[in-house]
Amino acid sequence: MEDQSRRDLFKILGSSLVLTTAGSGVLSPALAQHVHEEVAAVKSLSGGPNYAPKGFNRHNFATLRKLADIIIPKDEHSAGASEAGAAEYIDFLAGRSSELAAIFNGGFGWLDTYMHKTYGSDFLTAKPEQQTALLDKLAFQKNHTPETAPGVPFFAWVRNMVVDAYYTSPVGVKDIGYMGNGAMSVFSVPKEAVDYVMSRSPLA
Amino acid sequence: MFQAQPKTEIHDVVVIGSGAGGGTTVKVLTDLGMKVTLLEAGPMLDPSKDFKEHMWPWEVDHRGVGPNAENYFGKDIYPFGYFLAPNGYWNIPGEPFTVAPGSEFKWFRSRIMGGRTNHYGRISLRFSDYDFKPYQFDGLGNDWPISYEDMSPYYDKAEEFIGITGTHEGFRSAPDGKFLPPVAPRVHEQLVQRAGKKLNIPVIPSRMAMLTKPVHGRAACHYCGQCGRGCRTASAFTSSQAMIFPAMKTGRLTIISNAMVREILVDSSGKASGVSYVDKATRTERQIRCRAVVVAASACESARLLLNSKSTKYPNGLANGSGQVGRNLTDTVGHAVSGIIPALEGTPRHNSDGIGGMHVYTPWWELDKKNKDFPRGYHIEIGGGFGMPQIGSFRGVAAKAEGYGTKLKDDIRRFYGSQVSFAGRGEMIPNEHSFLDIDPVQVDQWGIPVPRFHFRWSEHEIKMVKHMHATFKDMIEAMGGRVTSPDLPESSASSVSVGGEIIHEAGTCRMGDDPKTSVLNKWSQAHEVPNLTVVDAAPFNGNPDKNVTLTIVANAWRAAEHLADEIKKRNV
Numbered sequence: 001m002e003d004q005s006r007r008d009l010f011k012i013l014g015s016s017l018v019l020t021t022a023g024s025g026v027l028s029p030a031l032a033q034h035v036h037e038e039v040a041a042v043k044s045l046s047g048g049p050n051y052a053p054k055g056f057n058r059h060n061f062a063t064l065r066k067l068a069d070i071i072i073p074k075d076e077h078s079a080g081a082s083e084a085g086a087a088e089y090i091d092f093l094a095g096r097s098s099e100l101a102a103i104f105n106g107g108f109g110w111l112d113t114y115m116h117k118t119y120g121s122d123f124l125t126a127k128p129e130q131q132t133a134l135l136d137k138l139a140f141q142k143n144h145t146p147e148t149a150p151g152v153p154f155f156a157w158v159r160n161m162v163v164d165a166y167y168t169s170p171v172g173v174k175d176i177g178y179m180g181n182g183a184m185s186v187f188s189v190p191k192e193a194v195d196y197v198m199s200r201s202p203l204a
Numbered sequence: 205m206f207q208a209q210p211k212t213e214i215h216d217v218v219v220i221g222s223g224a225g226g227g228t229t230v231k232v233l234t235d236l237g238m239k240v241t242l243l244e245a246g247p248m249l250d251p252s253k254d255f256k257e258h259m260w261p262w263e264v265d266h267r268g269v270g271p272n273a274e275n276y277f278g279k280d281i282y283p284f285g286y287f288l289a290p291n292g293y294w295n296i297p298g299e300p301f302t303v304a305p306g307s308e309f310k311w312f313r314s315r316i317m318g319g320r321t322n323h324y325g326r327i328s329l330r331f332s333d334y335d336f337k338p339y340q341f342d343g344l345g346n347d348w349p350i351s352y353e354d355m356s357p358y359y360d361k362a363e364e365f366i367g368i369t370g371t372h373e374g375f376r377s378a379p380d381g382k383f384l385p386p387v388a389p390r391v392h393e394q395l396v397q398r399a400g401k402k403l404n405i406p407v408i409p410s411r412m413a414m415l416t417k418p419v420h421g422r423a424a425c426h427y428c429g430q431c432g433r434g435c436r437t438a439s440a441f442t443s444s445q446a447m448i449f450p451a452m453k454t455g456r457l458t459i460i461s462n463a464m465v466r467e468i469l470v471d472s473s474g475k476a477s478g479v480s481y482v483d484k485a486t487r488t489e490r491q492i493r494c495r496a497v498v499v500a501a502s503a504c505e506s507a508r509l510l511l512n513s514k515s516t517k518y519p520n521g522l523a524n525g526s527g528q529v530g531r532n533l534t535d536t537v538g539h540a541v542s543g544i545i546p547a548l549e550g551t552p553r554h555n556s557d558g559i560g561g562m563h564v565y566t567p568w569w570e571l572d573k574k575n576k577d578f579p580r581g582y583h584i585e586i587g588g589g590f591g592m593p594q595i596g597s598f599r600g601v602a603a604k605a606e607g608y609g610t611k612l613k614d615d616i617r618r619f620y621g622s623q624v625s626f627a628g629r630g631e632m633i634p635n636e637h638s639f640l641d642i643d644p645v646q647v648d649q650w651g652i653p654v655p656r657f658h659f660r661w662s663e664h665e666i667k668m669v670k671h672m673h674a675t676f677k678d679m680i681e682a683m684g685g686r687v688t689s690p691d692l693p694e695s696s697a698s699s700v701s702v703g704g705e706i707i708h709e710a711g712t713c714r715m716g717d718d719p720k721t722s723v724l725n726k727w728s729q730a731h732e733v734p735n736l737t738v739v740d741a742a743p744f745n746g747n748p749d750k751n752v753t754l755t756i757v758a759n760a761w762r763a764a765e766h767l768a769d770e771i772k773k774r775n776v
Contacts, residue, residue: 045262071608078613085262092265097273140606156603161276163602167593167616168261168268175613176620177553178590181258183426184555193391193552201547202684203398 045085045169055094055101060108063124064090064158070135071162078175086165090158107154114151215241215458215494217767218479220465220509223319224756225500225739227443228362232764234451238771241492242448243463243481245501246315249290249322249444255434256287261594268595275595283312284323285594289434290316291323298649302656309657310704311504317461318444319502320707321753323432325561326413326440327585328368329750330359330379338746342579344633344664346532346745349717349726352379358758366441366757367419369559370411377581378408378567378750384416386563387427390556392548392588392624393564399682400566405675407564407586413441413753414559422446429591431560440560463490464650467513468497468736474517476736482650496735496767496776500760503742504533504640507712508655510723510738511642523713523730528723530640532711533659534747537582537630538701539669541689543680548588548622556589556621568749578667582630582749584676590621600688623688626679628672631749633664634711638703659703669700708752710741728763735776739763 053061065087072081081087094101111134112122119130137148138155166172198204217233219226222244233240261267268286269275275282283294292314303309314320333352334341356379363382370383386409389397393407400407414431418424422445423437431440438445451457462484469491471477478493499506507530513522521529568581591597598616605615637660642653673692680687692699716722719731728743730736739760741752770776 072613073609075610075613089265089267093269093273093276096266096271097277099277100273135608139608159602159608160599163598163612163616164267164269164595167598168595170260170262173260173593176593176617178592178620179553179555180557180590181260181428181430181592182555182557183428184557185426187387187427187558189388189391189394189556190552190554193554194394197391197395197547197551198398201395201398201545203395203402203682 045088046083047085047088051088053091053095055091055096056104056108059122059124060105061087061091063108063111063122064104066124066131067158068162068165070131071159072166079171081162081166084166084169084171086162086169089165090161093161103154103157107151107157110150110154114148213493215239215492216771217241217496217498218243218492218494219498219500220479221245221319221500221502221505221740222317222443222448223314223500223502223740224321224443224753225741225760226498227318227321227447228757228760229498229500229737229739229764230451230457231365231447232761233768234454234456236765236768237456238768239456239458240451241458241460241494243465243479244315244317244319244459244461245464245484246317246461248459248461249317251434251436251438251445254290254316255436256289257430257433257436258428259287259433261287261592284432287430287594288432289323292316292320299654300646300648301654302643302646304656304658307657307659308702309659310702311655311657311709312704312707313502313505316444317448317459318442321441321443322434324707324753325585325751326431326753327561327565327751328363328366328411328413328754329567329583330381331355331748331750331755332377332379334376335746335748335750338580344579346634346714346716346722348745349715349722354726355755355758355762358762359754361761362754362757365420366413366446366754367415367417367422368411368413368754369409369416371409373406373408373567375406375408375567375569377569377571378411378583381411383411384419386410387414387416387559389564390558390589391551392545392621393562393586395545395547395683396586396588396624396679397564399679402682403678404569405566405584405679406569407566410562410565412559412561415439420446425559427558429557429560460492464652465501465509466650466652468499468509468522470513470515470517470522470733474733476522476733484650496737496771498737498739498764498767499742500738500740502740503709503712503744504655504657506738506740506742507640508642510713511655512653518732523723523733523736525732526719526721526723528714528721530655530712532634532714532745533638533640533657533709534632534634534711535659535701535703536706536708536747536749536751537632537661537665537668538627538706539630539672539699540625540627541673541676541680541687542587542623542625543683543685543687543689544619544622545624545680545683545685546622547684548624549618551621553590557592558589562586576671578664578671579633580631580664580668580749582628582668582672585627585629587625587627588621588623593620624680624683624685626672626676628669628676629706629749629751630665630668630672632747633662634746635660635662640712657703661697661700661703665700666697673699708741708747710744710747710752713738713742714745715743716745727766728759729767734770737763737767
């Protein structure tokens with residue numbers, strides 16, 4: 001949101017609260033809704049097919065998008081990580097941190113070399129079961145091997161940053177079910193949520 | 205270097221520092237019709253620009269990790285996250301401090317109008333009767349020259365002005381006050397209340413400086429939970445918005461921001477006659493003359509300033525005839541334990557933002573218990589709920605769950621909102637090993653000698669942390685949860701927070717009746733320099749488990765009224 005409209009919004013929020021305080025001190029539901037929608041205004045985070053990467057070459061960026069969607073795929077609830085702009089987030093930061101770029105570019109180089117030696121193709125063009133065969137060796141401690149050890153810290157970086165990016169995007173926030181960041185006139189707790197937890201607890 | 209200023213204007217009262225103590229002094233004195241000049245080492249605050257309230261992480265390209273991915277590499281450019289109010293830093297470029305060999309200490313400094321009140325937790329607890337007389341209570345520490353009865357009317361004033369939530373409960377360890385209505389407990393907090401009931405641990409509505417009703421023109425809270433980011437409607441207390449901005453409208457307040465005070469000047473009679481400071485923007489030395497000085501720069505910064513204000517009359521530093529300036533340094537004892545509570549997994553989603561921080565807390569409940577192996581006590585702060593996802597929110601669960609794909613998504617959905625944390629905040633007993641002095645060599649970028657910290661926890665604090673750990677584990681297990689924090693290490697000094705880390709430094713200019721053993725009198729005036737007052741947490745004797753801010757405000761209010769009286773009577 002533009003700074004100016006944000007300021008206007010808070011002017012509205014501030015003054016209406018002050019105006020109503022003489023009576024009840026309550027923010028009208030309509031205004032609360034307005035505030036909520038205003039702050040929820042969303043810009044697109046995914047760069048689309050014509051996105052020009054800043055930190056990676058096109059091949060590595062495409063590999064990153066693929067990895068992101070394997071780590072956080074589309075499911076029946078929500079879109080996957082590439083739609084949430086996870087690759088663009090990592091690319092943006094790699095363009096500003098040579099330390100980060102080196103970790104990821106090094107990782108992509110190792111990944112493609114491993115895939116070539118094992119399957120005769122790079123990660124991106126390998127079959128899905130070949131891709132996941134490697135990722136299973138990187139993602140679970142019980143599967144670690146000396147041969148794939150260099151890929152383990154790299155995969156941890158990708159997973160961390162994809163998870164970070166996804167759940168700080170509108171898609172991820174919706175998926176997780178965070179419903180706040182609005183204005184409420186009264187704070188209340190739904191009874192069904194309390195009942196659900198108490199009935200499942202040893203303190204029922 | 206020191207150019208005498210040609211101006212001969214004499215200011216009435218100069219206040220150094222704009223946090224809880226300085227803000228209160230400014231408010232009380234300008235309300236009484238006095239003219240005040242406020243020096244702040246940082247810039248002016250503009251809430252409409254400086255507060256990132258209601259921003260989503262995706263509104264900035266770096267989502268909060270820093271423009272060059274700093275957070276991923278452990279570089280702390282935002283001590284409490286990008287979205288928090290402009291607050292301060294553990295390390296300020298060009299303003300180092302030193303730590304004596306064998307000690308550990310972290311020094312948080314805020315350099316902005318309003319200081320740490322722009323971002324603090326706003327937990328607002330009265331000290332109890334025994335907190336003012338700790339030596340009488342159990343033979344440890346030093347008594348205050350005043351009692352709870354002396355402070356109580358000022359707690360009333362502070363609470364009525366600031367606006368504090370709470371309920372009347374009748375605990376001796378947590379005196380009741382003038383409260384606004386409390387906020388309904390969140391789901392996990394209701395579960396914690398049940399666990400407390402089972403274990404005989406009280407869990408009562410929290411006492412927080414957020415407005416559940418409008419107060420003095422400040423709007424009621426809109427429950428976005430983001431008080432730590434700064435509140436544009438000023439529904440969460442800050443000295444900047446609630447005290448200093450209104451005082452500016454009186455026409456009696458002059459503000460000099462970006463003014464780093466070098467020393468307090470004295471005249472031939474030994475009274476404070478002015479202040480020498482660096483105008484940071486131009487690196488120019490300036491001096492102003494005044495009738496009285498109020499120091500409220502934060503406990504350690506204030507002690508540093510007095511120790512650096514040396515003269516032939518005061519060779520050991522200003523008001524330091526007792527040698528107690530810098531001594532008795534304390535911080536709060538901190539220890540936290542988190543757990544996953546399966547009963548909370550899959551809780552029907554709802555908005556649990558509320559006020560920023562806990563809606564319920566546990567006051568110290570074992571005051572009357574015999575045979576404890578540590579003195580005094582602690583309170584418990586409770587965390588949990590559906591917070592706004594941030595960078596790092598799910599890193600732990602992703603690493604623990606391992607794997608990837610739809611299962612990872614499911615794991616994160618299940619985890620979200622199922623975590624509960626308990627943070628103990630306990631009392632440290634002052635000890636002879638914990639103090640600050642002036643580093644003999646190091647100066648900051650303004651040429652001001654820096655403080656050197658000496659700090660050590662004693663067995664009292666280490667034993668208290670063991671009690672905290674066992675209690676929090678019991679609470680988590682009573683809810684059917686499992687502890688996710690590490691066990692206490694064998695060498696348990698390392699399980700206590702680092703000194704300074706809880707940002708409740710106090711005690712460095714203790715008040716007392718005897719000028720030989722204390723720095724300030726019962727009005728927080730220096731024994732040796734009657735027109736010098738210190739009103740942050742430096743005057744405190746000890747550091748009860750009650751968080752310092754409310755008592756800073758009450759004590760500063762009391763000191764300011766007295767100072768105004770003394771000025772009117774021409775005693776100062």
